[in-house]
Amino acid sequence: MYSFAYHKPTSVKDAAGAFAKGSEARYLAGGHTLLPSMRLRLSHPSDLVDLAGVAELKGIKVDGGTVTIGAMTPHGEVASNAAVAKAIPALAKLAGGIGDPQVRNRGTIGGSLANSDPAADYPAAVLGLGATIKTNKREIKADDYFKGLFETALEDGELITSVSFPVPEKAGYAKFANPASRYAIVGVFVAKTKGGVRVAVTGAGPCAFRQAAMEKALSGGFTADAVANVKHAASGLNSDLHASAEYRAHLVTVMAKRAVAAAS
């Protein structure tokens, strides 16, 4: 990888300050996407701002019907947190299915969302539960956050500080995982919330998106049968060596059925 200047601030304010001073700075969270892409020389930041020393970005809080997860909380901690497992079991299960144990020890929710890999798991939960992404500048609703392939509403230098998930009545997640990387070829998150049913799909398109026809079908009855005949169009879906767009379209329905069946 190319050389860079390394910074390790201890506050969000100092992190943003260090970022602003670099010509092509990047924040370093768990580093499990950024470091491999730097090693391939696909990414060559002038400065790396390591967030590991910023205590205010870590931790999990469950209260008053909201689960709030600090941006630098690793997946493994979300997966093994008893309060999360009780409040939103589907969220704990999703976190426990990301990558492998070593990835889960390093990778973070903030890093995953800032990167917005089309096959990442967390975007499905964030969009499916209608979470709020808090940054050092503002709050962004999940519906306004995902913009395209590796593209989010975050501005240059804007730093995710935490994510707040409203506790749903029930929710479920199912993914068809790539057997090597465990990335979602297609993952579907379903949630029955006070505001209605939400269905979010990851892995299938350029970024996570909601599936309106399935939301409508599940509003009439939250059962796997209700979505069994709701087809998703293949146009616009990802097509690569792992799966064609048509196959992914088929998987959207299959994963939606499994997610509803698994919901609790």
Added chain:
Amino acid sequence: MAISVSMTVNGKAVSAPVEERTLLVHYLRDHLGLTGTHVGCDTSQCGACVVHVDGKSVKSCTVLAVQAQGAPVTTIEGLAKDGKLHPMQEAFRENHGLQCGFCTPGMVMSALDLVKNNPSPSESEIRHHLEGNICRCTGYHNIVKSIAAGAKAMGGR
């Protein structure tokens, strides 16, 4: 530009001047001579480079040395005590848990992270935990057997 990176490796305080971009695995192998930690795929898939940082298993090919600044690090070399293999290493030997041996250090370090949180893992829990460790001799069956025996020898049921 070189910076001084210090950490505690296998209980011993160490320090070396390295570049910011130096990976933890190269710090261990090239600067400390601890070549038991292997570089396999070099892309954080295979798990041959697994070590423990702050008591948790990580892939040292995807961690900068500077990220482990000040942290306790354990490598495969830190397991045997007084010339006696660690029970998990002994279990791999007893159960033919290795063929070429290339993946073995990572397998053992990953297994110890599992046993720390789950002293008596079931076969399926062991297999699930090894998702990030690849054995290209495909000797998984005996690796799983070894980890079950190692866990038992360490005090699990």
